[in-house]
Amino acid sequence: MTDMCSPMPSTDAVLVLGARTPHGGLSRAAAESLTAARRVGTPVAVLCDPADARTRAELAGLGARRVLQATAGEIDSLACAARHLRPALILLTGGGEHTEIAARLSVRLEAGIVTDVVALARGDDGITVIQETCGGRVRVRSTITHSPAVLMIRPGAFPAESAPEHDAQPLPPVEELCVARGTAARTPRLVRRTPAHPLDRKLLTEADVVVAGGRGVGSAEGFALLAELAEVLGGCLGATHTAGELGWAPDHARISLPGAQIRPRLYFAGGVSGSVRHRAAIRGARTVVAVDRDPAAPILREADLAVVGDLRTLLPALLAELRRRARTRAASTDPYPADEPHAQPARPEQPEQPQLPQLPEPAEA
Amino acid sequence: MRIVVLVKQVPDAGDAPAYAADLTVDRAGARPSGVLDAADGCAIEQAMRIARLRIDVHVTVLTMGPSQAAHTLLAALALGADDAVHVCDEALHGSDALATSRVLAAALRKAGYDLVLCGAASSDSGMAVIPVMLAERLGVPAVCAADAVRVQENAITGFCSSPSDDELDEVACDLPALVSLTDRGIAPRTPAFPALAEARHKLLRRWSLADLGLDPAEVGLPGAGCRVREVEDRRAHGPVVLDAHADPAAAARAVADFLTDRHFV
Numbered sequence: 141m142t143d144m145c146s147p148m149p150s151t152d153a154v155l156v157l158g159a160r161t162p163h164g165g166l167s168r169a170a171a172e173s174l175t176a177a178r179r180v181g182t183p184v185a186v187l188c189d190p191a192d193a194r195t196r197a198e199l200a201g202l203g204a205r206r207v208l209q210a211t212a213g214e215i216d217s218l219a220c221a222a223r224h225l226r227p228a229l230i231l232l233t234g235g236g237e238h239t240e241i242a243a244r245l246s247v248r249l250e251a252g253i254v255t256d257v258v259a260l261a262r263g264d265d266g267i268t269v270i271q272e273t274c275g276g277r278v279r280v281r282s283t284i285t286h287s288p289a290v291l292m293i294r295p296g297a298f299p300a301e302s303a304p305e306h307d308a309q310p311l312p313p314v315e316e317l318c319v320a321r322g323t324a325a326r327t328p329r330l331v332r333r334t335p336a337h338p339l340d341r342k343l344l345t346e347a348d349v350v351v352a353g354g355r356g357v358g359s360a361e362g363f364a365l366l367a368e369l370a371e372v373l374g375g376c377l378g379a380t381h382t383a384g385e386l387g388w389a390p391d392h393a394r395i396s397l398p399g400a401q402i403r404p405r406l407y408f409a410g411g412v413s414g415s416v417r418h419r420a421a422i423r424g425a426r427t428v429v430a431v432d433r434d435p436a437a438p439i440l441r442e443a444d445l446a447v448v449g450d451l452r453t454l455l456p457a458l459l460a461e462l463r464r465r466a467r468t469r470a471a472s473t474d475p476y477p478a479d480e481p482h483a484q485p486a487r488p489e490q491p492e493q494p495q496l497p498q499l500p501e502p503a504e505a
Numbered sequence: 506m507r508i509v510v511l512v513k514q515v516p517d518a519g520d521a522p523a524y525a526a527d528l529t530v531d532r533a534g535a536r537p538s539g540v541l542d543a544a545d546g547c548a549i550e551q552a553m554r555i556a557r558l559r560i561d562v563h564v565t566v567l568t569m570g571p572s573q574a575a576h577t578l579l580a581a582l583a584l585g586a587d588d589a590v591h592v593c594d595e596a597l598h599g600s601d602a603l604a605t606s607r608v609l610a611a612a613l614r615k616a617g618y619d620l621v622l623c624g625a626a627s628s629d630s631g632m633a634v635i636p637v638m639l640a641e642r643l644g645v646p647a648v649c650a651a652d653a654v655r656v657q658e659n660a661i662t663g664f665c666s667s668p669s670d671d672e673l674d675e676v677a678c679d680l681p682a683l684v685s686l687t688d689r690g691i692a693p694r695t696p697a698f699p700a701l702a703e704a705r706h707k708l709l710r711r712w713s714l715a716d717l718g719l720d721p722a723e724v725g726l727p728g729a730g731c732r733v734r735e736v737e738d739r740r741a742h743g744p745v746v747l748d749a750h751a752d753p754a755a756a757a758r759a760v761a762d763f764l765t766d767r768h769f770v
Contacts, residue, residue, distance in 0.1 A: 240637050243637035283731060326644065330675070332675040334672065444745065447746075447749050447760060450750065462764070
């Protein structure tokens with residue numbers, strides 16, 4: 141055991157990897173991590189390539205107090221910075237190569253690792269972390285007992301926001317970080333990269349989000365609306381056995397036994413009553429939202445959110461609402477669009493933006 | 506060639522895990538429905554396919570868990586593995602990912618390996634960090650989230666889909682190596698009855714922390730990096746019911762709020 145496992149941190153620094161996009165700007169992952177880091181401590185950004193003026197300005201706008209510049213790989217640099225600064229936390233945004241960085245860092249520093257973090261707070265008993273597991277179904281609140289801890293935040297859980305005026309620093313000093321290179325991790329080499337066959341892309345059985353309809357949709361035109369919803373949510377369109385028989389949806393979209401058995405993170409059922417075979421085929425779904433006219437439909441009992449109502453009025457309203465929110469988000473949370481370096485975030489729609497509380501409870505019935 | 510397949514007992518698909526009084530996942534409790542994780546099943550099948558093509562392959566399944574996890578090992582042995590190792594110790598209760606990787610790495614060193622196969626992400630916690638942590642500890646290259654593996658004499662090729670799912674990557678590395686497999690691979694066959702019967706006579710070794718030379722203080726709940734205070738299963742109270750007949754727009758907003766809250770938009 142090394143000295144990294146001391147009970148309390150000596151500083152309230154929060155290390156953030158200042159990853160950049162190929163275009164040179166700060167990546168959204170880094171912006172979200174910095175936003176989260178401001179809530180629990182003093183954000184310190186670690187950059188692995190030369191800090192140019194634009195990056196420094198972006199980091200300052202997001203509240204970074206210090207910028208450490210290293211010339212080694214991400215894992216070596218973060219590990220070295222952690223040994224120097226003894227931070228309370230190291231924040232990374234989940235997904236992609238950051239998972240590997242987080243896992244290797246955790247082993248090198250003998251630091252605990254928490255994934256899928258959606259909320260962070262500093263209280264009397266230290267830093268409290270809320271994570272969502274089982275596809276968002278289970279919410280776990282824990283307190284950090286050993287520092288440093290490596291946290292992987294859920295992408296999108298902390299929309300990037302510029303630091304408030306009094307918090308923003310003029311321009312944080314860039315400090316050189318001298319990294320002793322560890323033994324390089326042996327990594328596999330890429331032999332070939334081929335575009336996937338279009339049919340392989342969105343398989344119903346592997347989709348993260350599935351939007352399905354049943355007899356209650358009423359017509360093939362109704363399915364077109366569901367397909368739009370599937371596109372907005374980035375998912376696949378499915379159908380019940382009955383809807384397939386009626387010719388409203390293609391055969392391969394049938395979710396039933398026999399048929400496709402799915403295990404998405406989100407399953408949205410519209411006008412599906414929920415026959416035994418259909419419910420058996422969606423057992424693996426993590427979060428279920430069901431809309432049906434009949435309050436006694438069996439699918440509503442299986443759902444996390446059950447909506448009793450008419451799909452024909454609800455669906456257009458939902459589509460409009462989701463699109464409006466997507467526009468608002470695009471306007472407000474990308475503080476530094478790629479084509480406008482140094483631009484301050486344009487947020488004209490701020491007053492209209494629905495201010496989501498940090499941990500909103502699902503709407504009461 | 507020694508292949509070690511790491512397996513995990515998880516609560517049955519579709520159920521959220523039950524939690525014990527100390528807020529750890531209840532793996533020993535009332536529900537005996539612990540099953541082999543789907544991705545681990547694919548990893549075993551992958552190992553068996555490699556074994557069929559070579560004569561020098563020995564497949565060991567390795568798990569860490571309470572005594573009930575032996576059922577999962579039996580299931581894995583019935584799928585064709587040659588022998589099994591069960592790391593079982595009271596002190597392991599409540600181990601976090603860091604401690605788990607420490608224990609599994611020690612067990613892998615003791616067992617010996619040329620190729621380590623495991624599931625890419627378990628269906629109960631889904632952190633997907635253990636494979637990389639093990640590779641870091643063992644100093645071997647890791648092919649993460651592969652759909653299939655092909656083995657050459659002293660090297661392997663893994664087939665992975667890129668995160669955006671529109672490209673297929675073919676990556677290669679020398680043995681010894683670690684490969685984590687997704688549940689998109691080949692699902693294991695249903696074992697025949699003779700295989701089930703035979704599984705009971707295969708070697709099942711039980712190793713404690715002392716056998717691995719590990720300090721109990723470094724693992725389990727005392728060694729964990731954070732302390733769980735509260736667990737909330739958001740489906741436990743039944744569905745949230747909305748009535749959309751009166752005001753579809755309000756209901757649409759509520760649905761959008763729900764989707765935002767669960768990070769789907």
